[in-house]
Amino acid sequence: MEKQSSQEIKAYQEELLRRQLVYLREHSPYYKQLFEKQGIDIDMIETIADLVHIPTTSKDDIQAHNEDFFCVGREEIIDYCSTSGTLGKPVTFGLTEKDLERLAYNEMRSFQTIGVKPGDVVQLMTTMDRRFMAGLAYFLGLRKLGAGILRVGSGIPQLQWDVILQHKPRFLIAVPSFLLKLIEYAEQHDIDYRNAGIEAVLCIGESLRDASLNDSVLTRRIREKWPLKLYSTYASTEMGAAFTECEAFQGGHVHEDLVIAEVLDEDEHPVPDGESGELVVTTLGVQGVPLLRFKTGDIVRKHVAPCSCGRNTYRIGPVEGRKQQMVKYKGTTLYPPALHDLLAGFPEIEHHVIEISHNDIGTDEIVIYVSTKESTAEFLLQIKDHFRAKLRVTPRVERRSSEELQRIIFNPLSRKPITFIDKR
Known part of the structure; x- marks a missing residue:
């Protein structure tokens, strides 16, 4: 689907949106009340452009009414995740069996985008505990893809290098600034890191590009020492999906069947493509805690021009800041x-x-x-x-x-x- 025309992709998303709205009306206590209170007839919401007629959802709304966002009973929840609480009190999200499958599918596509193939070995340098969704998502995606996983966890350069030298992974999943720590440790201990077999890194938590999609200072510092392919990925617990860069390194591609992304100005009007604004997401296909027009607080730019990789899905540029920061x-x-x-x-x-x-x-x-x-x-x-x-x-x-x-x-x-x- 991602290589169909942008018009076909949009039509596909709008069909999934209509299904999601019906699901929310039938199963979400929060959105059912919102539709009734605001006099919203969801049958009149037929296109992505029509979303402007629905109020946005903020982190404050979820914090104040966390339970009302759950669309299924507890007997259907398989896993409980929580947000990191970067901008306030953490909130809980419950994932059903179908939601976990959706999460695995999302990350499988992300890893395929950066070139991971069945049988490859990938080293996971982030935690899976503390109800952290990202580590779980990476594990599930790699398992679905058929890749081998080294669950080392975060930090400790010596341990990371011991595992790398023993098991020879092709890919790492890491915070980019930590790669500088790996380089420093390798140089201090005479490790030939350039020939250790690492080809690429899926980078989390920090931006690799600037607003113009050029390499950041951090990216240049890493690559001057270690000429790896550094792929950026943006994800959040709330949307259970990711925008991951392809080999063009020009923003992360949307997974068109999992999320709809809007970029809005201070008055919640869409900004022109390529202009900065707040990322607002609508999840598609979520059963447990689906969200409609959720304001992430992240300032980004949307890029709709066709990508050289052949995908026609729009892309989201790096996070330039958080609105509250x-x-x-x-x-x-x-x-x-x-x-x-x-x-x-x-x-x-x-x-x-x-x-x-x-x-x-x-x-x-x-x-x-x-x-x-x-x-x-x-x-x-x-x-x-x-x-x-x-x-x-x-x-x-x-x-x-x-x-x-x-x-x-x-x-x-x-x-x-x-x-x-x-x-x-």
């Missing part, structure tokens, strides 16, 4: 990914944490804590000058020990590394 700093609007990417350009920085707070005059203050191999005052000034030149802001930069920052970044109570702290 937008920083207004002395007249300049910033998002954390831009700050992280600039810091990635300094190999002397071992760890960093960005902290945002309000000052007494009501504006945002940026403090960057770094642990560095280069400890001179001149180096800290160099960081400030780089920010001033690139982003027209001058944050306060303070040195901290590597141990102190590691305790913050790798908090055992968090499923994701903490490199951004918002105290506003």
